[in-house]
Amino acid sequence: MSRQRHVLGLSGGRDSAALAVHMAQTRPDIELEYFFTDTGKELPEVYEYLGRLEGFLGKPIERLNPDRDFDFWLRQYKSFLPSPRTRWCTRQLKIRPFEQWLWPALDDGDEVVSYVAIRSDENYREGYSSTHPNLSVLLPFREEGVDKAGVIDILEASGLGLPSYYEWRSRSGCTFCFFQQKIEWVRLMERHPESFEEAKSYEKNAIEHGSPFTWSQGESLEDLARPERVEQIREEHRKRLERAKAKRVRNPLRSDDSEIDLDELYGQAKVCLACHK
Incomplete structure (x- = not known):
């Protein structure tokens, strides 16, 4: 029988963590599945924070490890580094594992709702565009007017606080992310x-x-x-x-x-x- 599933992707960053906390506190009736697509090139602070978040949520975060790692794809792209213009790292190490994880269930008739942490003050950002008719995307923070200050309030009130890398870095992502200043x-x-x-x-x-x-x-x-x-x-x-x-x-x-x-x-x-x- 087909079923409805609710999934929420975590990056190790503050916005997705705050959304997980917010959903757990305001919508406990929804049985959420949490996932993290692990490139193997994340900061150690990211893994530490995900462990703390698991403790708060009281349930495991599914690790989606790509079957082919960064080094494999670098060879496929003939040693050309990813860049803001050619973001093959996101496509192959983040989006591809997500789709491989969900697509069999979607093809079998399951309906999946994906919750994405785009804030109300991020009108310039767009979420993952669903390419499957059984997959829908919701943006709770945008719908409820939660901005950056609201995200920080949620994390501070929960006792989790911010990931420690925010002391020196602006966001999560691979250690060699080309978006770094x-x-x-x-x-x-x-x-x-x-x-x-x-x-x-x-x-x-x-x-x-x-x-x-x-x-x-x-x-x-x-x-x-x-x-x-x-x-x-x-x-x-x-x-x-x-x-x-x-x-x-x-x-x-x-x-x-x-x-x-x-x-x-x-x-x-x-x-x-x-x-x-």
């Missing part, structure tokens, strides 16, 4: 040097095979890691932060010294929804 690459080098070196090796191999892309726009990680360049990136970031603080309109509900996050500082990147929510 240059200051984030510097911080990755400091906090997870082994991941930075792995990214450098991927980039070096890609360049040797004729790839036109580097992880960070306009320069290689080899150049970015030079001490004088690191200091320049730090100084540029410091000046940008000072300018942003000077322009910030005073909010009586927020202290003037409250932190300006990277999205506020550099603008919202049109990142891959499947990875970063």
